[in-house]
Amino acid sequence: MKESFQLQDYLTEKKQRLERALPDYLPTSGVPPLLKESMEYSLHAGGKRIRPILIFATLESFGKDPMIGMPVACAVEMIHTYSLIHDDLPAMDDDDFRRGKPTNHKQYGEATALLAGDGLLTEAFRTVCGLDQLGVESKTILKVVRELSRYAGPQGMVGGQMADLLGEGKQLQLAELQYIHQHKTADLLIFCIRAGAHLSGANKEQLELLTTFGRNIGLAFQIQDDLLDIFGEESKLGKPVGSDEASDKSTYPALLGLEETNRQLDQLIAEAKSALNQTGINVEILHALADFIVQRDR
């Protein structure tokens, strides 16, 4: 298989299908127009839609129709989008631009941005319930609702955001940095893969192996981010690679050096694939996605 070419097609097709479906899952009436506009502004701002694609890919790996995952895929984009909107607020990272556009609060003001985030987060759970119209059993839908709350909530992504906030300007230990990566980034990826697995009727062992897969590619994703930050900085500031003094943020390269960071990155991906290989499902697409995640640029 000519992986790279086919994967690009796969990513493009699935991203398009997601973006075509997304408007169907937002309420069409009864929402103050400015709130709706603000929610849509960020939701339709693009991105690679990696999280939804992980749901589709997992379903396909089990031989299922990937489109059964659409309500969860749309819900997870709402969750991811709300987290970006709130993260960009002045009280958090205070960012003015995202994906080349003004951030939500720059466009609509802080109060509307706050409510747009709250709205997307709340609406995500109704969106998941749309699985029932695709014939998914209530019991399975409830599992997905529960895990979305678990992996996006205080024990998951919100917890990771908090730890990240508390770690700012501090020299973190590796374990603390791992906690942040695991929860801020990996948890939502784990959710996507587990949701796809639940919808495919995966057994307990498969769920555990896929959770390992998701955790590892999530951690790899975040380490890759650290590396891209350095390379980005190098071209921008003309500083040598590995110079981390410009930022007071703890990173893998700063803690472990560049060589060890790259070694750990390779190991995470190797372990991810090893877990995947034990599931007995068709691993082709998920393998390619794992490789893609550590090759991507932003």
Next chain:
Amino acid sequence: MKESFQLQDYLTEKKQRLERALPDYLPTSGVPPLLKESMEYSLHAGGKRIRPILIFATLESFGKDPMIGMPVACAVEMIHTYSLIHDDLPAMDDDDFRRGKPTNHKQYGEATALLAGDGLLTEAFRTVCGLDQLGVESKTILKVVRELSRYAGPQGMVGGQMADLLGEGKQLQLAELQYIHQHKTADLLIFCIRAGAHLSGANKEQLELLTTFGRNIGLAFQIQDDLLDIFGEESKLGKPVGSDEASDKSTYPALLGLEETNRQLDQLIAEAKSALNQTGINVEILHALADFIVQRDR
């Protein structure tokens, strides 16, 4: 029945049971301690717990064990609490105190308050799923999840917050003010009563009548708030009742005058009770609650 005395006992007992159960529904591990503390700070800050009590009361009116509603009762307090935390933020109402204590962001900073709100909102949905441990069918739980998202989200409470924000400093029409009251306040009360009804196996007609009941007492609740604001202002500023120039907020008394406001308040409660009387359930507690809601002070 000596309503007032018995109702006070009922309110006290149910509030205590709610507050004893609440900690059981928050995650005990894996949450950054400061995030957990901040969530608990606001969740345990008291209040009358009217929303949970409406759930218990509805179940009891159908002859069911009110304690089956506990997971929903705790979830709705998480939702109500998150909305207060976010509403108090500087970007919104910028309040320093609530219930005699510093607001969440005054105590923990804006970023933590934002995340505590996000955490409570997200955790609420997992909390609802706890109904399965009380033997509730998955299908019924899903109905409750869907309605919580509907009534708390962009078509519900978040939409009401947005409309309230947009209406600040403007002279609103009565219809606009009703939209705000309906969604900012009534929707979560309607959710509580409908959740209790779903858990009781209510039929469609009963659900509709109870929705009318909930909407009416919600609107009455908010009009009563407007009236209390005036009376509070009078004693504070020594201004005559009905003088609304001190605030740029549109209110029922400002739009309709005091006499017509009181007339509408009475009518809302009369219609609420009339709807309730047609349900065929035991109306005693809900009648008493409707009276309580328009008599309460803050």
